[in-house]
Amino acid sequence: MAITVWMDVESRIDKFFCLSTDDKPTGVPIGSILYTIDTLVWYITYNGTDWVEKKSEGIDLTGIDAVIDDEAILAAVGVVDGVVDDILLDTEDIQSTVNDIETDVATVDAAVAVVDIVVDAIKVTTDALPTLTETGGTVGASGVETDVYINNAPSGVFKPIALKIDFTNHTAAETVMITEYYRIKSGGGWLKEDYVVFEGLLANDQDSIVVDLNPNRYGVKVTIEKGAGTDRDYEWEVFYEVV
């Protein structure tokens, strides 16, 4: 293969390219360089005829090896490896901690699920607790049977307790009938359970009466009807337990 040459105008040397088997040029400017393209080696001529291998183009690396402290580098690499190992260990620790936390969270979730079940169970019970409740009003007693207290269609089992009726307006001239009814099946009719006539003033200077009521599921009512005398207003109050 023929030698190819370039003149480096600035450095005033020649640069050659050839095969390692080619004869190297002679009579060239001192300092010219040559590159064997099959062996990838640079050469330099110190007298224009003889060629010696150079280690780097245009740079004398003599002494560089002495500057580079391989052991120091290896030591530094070792330190870096140690740091990397530490980081990997830390990562493992962190992953382990994350795993522990996930396990703890799963444990807490399971516990919360149990608590939810318990709370739901408690709520089922507390929802079934009845509340003692009261209401009242005024009813006018006339010749027509009139509801005093009624729960026509309870939402479920409930416990009427007592109905109190104020007879303050009631005189010796009046007669009223108090009737207590219950419904004991869904859609059933009213069944008269009790009936009391109050003629004239109450005994023993009583001002009011109490109608005891019974547990119920399908309906309860108490009515008043005047039998004689003047139409009067009667205050009333009822207590019942209901969910």
Place this chain on the structure above:
Amino acid sequence: MALHYDALAYNNGILLDLPFREGVGTITHDIAKPHHTTTLVNTPTWAALGSGLMTLELNGTGEYLEASNASTADLGFTSGNFSIGGWFNWADGYESQIIIGRYEVDVGGWELYLFDDPNWYLTLRLHHAGGAATRTACYSSGWTQDIWHFVGISRTGSTAIMHRNGVALATTGILEDAEATTRDLVMGCRFTKDNDYFKNKMWGMRVWGSALSASDWLTIYNSESRWFA
């Protein structure tokens, strides 16, 4: 063992509580201490839910409930905090539908009404005979039709915090103290009793003379929601 109505914390200061337990007739009784007797006008329908709970169904064209102004003087809030709560399920009908109110427009009192709009507004409005504004209001949205809602409103100073099913809502508006009114308490219609009829069902309308807390509303919702599942 039974709980006692007045010992339940959320019943503290309650002034009106209508559980509609009669199930028949034209009178429904208040289980709060004042015993406001409320009359059904034009025969609203007693309607039991599948759960067995008795509700009142208004036809949206003329049925409502009322209690006289004189018998509801304790509900004439002109200053101070108060609360309104209850269950309702409204349907397409009048654009504005009154749930409950004791008021006269631009004169005095308070009203709670729905507005049929894509945003389904619920508004607490107070009325003023004088001052810069003849009415002030707070409102919230999302009160869709044909499903049950538990509304809880706590008027606190110049605002009213609204809750739906025990959860506080974004509420817009500023309130001023209302003036007095000579009008009756109404449920399901305008104060004039000739318009803005509520259509469909309601249950357990309540009024307190104090502002209930968020916890109170959630507690009530949790104890009653089973009836409306």
